[in-house]
Amino acid sequence: MLYRSLLRPLLFRLPPEAAHQLALKSLAIAPNLTANLLGERFKRNPFGKLRRFGLTFSNPVGLAAGFDKDGIALESLAALGFGHIEAGTVTFHPQPGNEHPRLFRLPIDKALINRAGFNNEGAAAFARRVMGHKPACVLGVSIGKSKVTPLEAATDDYLQSFELVYPVADYIAVNVSSPNTPGLRELQAGEQLDFLLHALQKRNKELAIEHSRNADMPVLVKLSPDLDDLELQEIVAVAQRNNVSGLIATNTTTARDGLQTQADTMEAFGAGGLSGSPLRQRSTRVIATLYSMTQGMMPLIGAGGIFTAEDAWEKISAGASLIQIYTGFIYEGPSIARNVNEGLRRIISREGFVSLDEAVGCRAK
Ligand SMILES: Cc1cc2nc3c(=O)[nH]c(=O)nc-3n(C[C@H](O)[C@H](O)[C@H](O)COP(=O)(O)O)c2cc1C
Known part of the structure; x- marks a missing residue:
């Protein structure tokens, strides 16, 4: 409440990326404060422990990739009640990303457009920073291709990042x-x-031996919402063949349908990925399709336009067993993880389920 009435109006007066940097840096310098102010009031395990691809999650609500690309505020973000954080995307080569401005707000659509272009300090710097400062929740690390690396050499670029963030x-x-x-x-x-996946999983096996792990590192693939069913079907087959642990659906869309924001404003913003409310149904459709294509056998992480517990429920009932939020965090503020978790618990009992796991994919059954 305080966020929407007080803090957000102040932050929204700043250019979007400046507001983001300010919020992130404030979190980074005050992990204990965040934990004391907000963490203590949060019931960490509202659903009991959730087992997903060999990991234990304290709750289903995660922070999506791109918010903390360099892993500078992970401990504070965990204290806000996220059950997992997907840090990154990091690339093998450090890179500045695209020219500014590259992040835009569409308040009447409850949306953002970004063309950040993987601005990050590189996978090696990420690993050095996070070593010894792991957050008190599951930590996913998103890896992408460096801009300077040609597409034909992408596999090696991903492999180098994979090795660096692995520990x-x-x-x-x-x-x-x-x-x-x-x-x-x-x-x-x-x-x-x-x-690409074959090479990563081969290296994954070798690294497990080197690091004396008795299980492979879970590898997930994050998908676009702009794929058709034929493309999704092919991806599912490839993912299954390569023992992928799960799919993350979805990233931002290049579509611009159904927006309220004026056409000339949209034109002035230019290219980029659209996130938030206008993406919600599109990403839920992808989740439902993937759930049916995999007969519910492959864990799905749902992302796209989640602001409330009802939005999260839409994704879970379509087949997501975890969810992630980015744009909702910008609009709703630091209590979103707690609010969505508490609301979800109420919805699950309202719908007559005894556990979250029982509810996953219920709309597809
Ligand atoms: C500013 C911004 C930067 C993002 N950066 C990344 C990124 O680096 N890697 C990634 O996988 N997704 C990135 N995303 C996509 C989000 O992780 C998420 O998939 C998408 O925004 C849909 O969720 P939302 O509607 O809750 O924002 C970014 C999104 C935004 C708005």
């Missing part, structure tokens, strides 16, 4: 779906994806 990650998300790195989405095509 600090609980799972690794392979991001092949950002619209802001030229050509990246082509890596979602069957043959290319097969080649």
Whole structure:
């Protein structure tokens, strides 16, 4: 409440990226404060412990990739009640990202457009920073292709990032779906994806031996909401063939349908990925399709336009067993993880389920 009436109006007076940096840096310098002010009041395990691809989550609500790309505020973010954080996307080569401005608000649509282009300090710097400062929740690390690396050499680039973040990650998300790195989405095509995942899983096995782990690192793939059913079917087959632990659906969309924001404003913003409310149904449709294509056998993380517990429920009942939020966090503020968790608990009992796991995919059954 305080956020929407007081803090958000102040932050929204700043250019979007400046507001983001300010919020992130404030969180980074005050992890104990955040924990004391907010964490203590949060019931951490509202659903009991959730087992997903070999990991234990305290709740289903995660922070989506791109919010804390360099892992500077992970401990504070965990104290806000997220059950997992997907940090990154990091790339092997440090890179500045696209020219500013590259982040835009669409308040009447409860949406954002970004063309950040993987601005990050690189996978090595990420791993150094996070080592010894792991958050008190599951940590996913998203890896992407460096801009300077040609598409044909993408596999080696991903492999180098994979190795670097391996020691600090609980799972690794392979991001092949950002619209802001030229050509990246082509890596979602069957043959290319097969080649990439095969190489990563081979290295995964070798690293497990080197690090004396008795299980492979869970590898998930993050998908675009702009794929048709044929493309999704091919991706599912490739993911299953390569023992992928789960799919993250979805990244931002390049579509612009149904927006209230004026056409000339949209034109002035230019290219980029659209997130928030206008993405919600599109991403839920992808989740429902993936759930039916995998007969509910592959864990799905749902993201896209979640602001409330009802939005999260839409994703869970369509087949997501975890969810992630980015744009909702910007609009609703630091209590969103707690509010969505508490609301979800109420919805699950209202719908007559005894556990979250029992409810996953209920609309598909
Ligand atoms: C400013 C911004 C930066 C993002 N950066 C990344 C990124 O680096 N890697 C990634 O996989 N997704 C990134 N995303 C996509 C989000 O993780 C998420 O998939 C998408 O925004 C849909 O969720 P939402 O509607 O809750 O925002 C970014 C989104 C925004 C708004």
